[in-house]
Amino acid sequence: EAQVTQNPRYLITVTGKKLTVTCSQNMNHEYMSWYRQDPGLGLRQIYYSMNVEVTDKGDVPEGYKVSRKEKRNFPLILESPSPNQTSLYFCASSFGQGRRSGAGEEKLFFGSGTQLSVL
């Protein structure tokens, strides 16, 4: 089954304790991205990757790191989590972005989300 797998689904941690949220897709997608979703603010992009070893900052990258060593995996790393990073996180992927080839390539497939609480 084609899917984006994100783990864990729920995570409670304490300030300063490093954590990683994993994301893996089995659709051979080039593009992957991380979003956080907060009430009233919608989905905001943290980091994205156009392909292996190519990553770039989104709108809210502070406090986060990513890596794209393999095409299928795009982990999100919080080196020193803080309470303002409490949020719902989504990983997403697509075949490509910005190629003007229509929604077929550009529509995003989302993981099931990670609800993170930093105490």
Place this chain on the structure above:
Amino acid sequence: GQNIDQPTEMTATEGAIVQINCTYQTSGFNGLFWYQQHAGEAPTFLSYNVLDGLEEKGRFSSFLSRSKGYSYLLLKELQMKDSASYLCAVRAPMEYGNKLVFGAGTILRVKS
């Protein structure tokens, strides 16, 4: 930059038609998406518009006017399962990093 406005909440009756509006002010434009998100779940793709006009897909249609910076999502024959949040998202052109910016979403409540 990109600014996207949608109504926060709407309520409609089962079987009726509802129109969810989205207005955007952007530095450039390279496509508009609508996503549906049920409570506690991930967003799923509904529609894509890059040229002016109406795109129809079953009970759902999406309209775009680039000159007015305006789109709407039209849901016909509403069903209870259509109760969800509807997200409008605009893509910036390549010179602005191809970024996809989401609106805050419109919560649609369908009542019987």
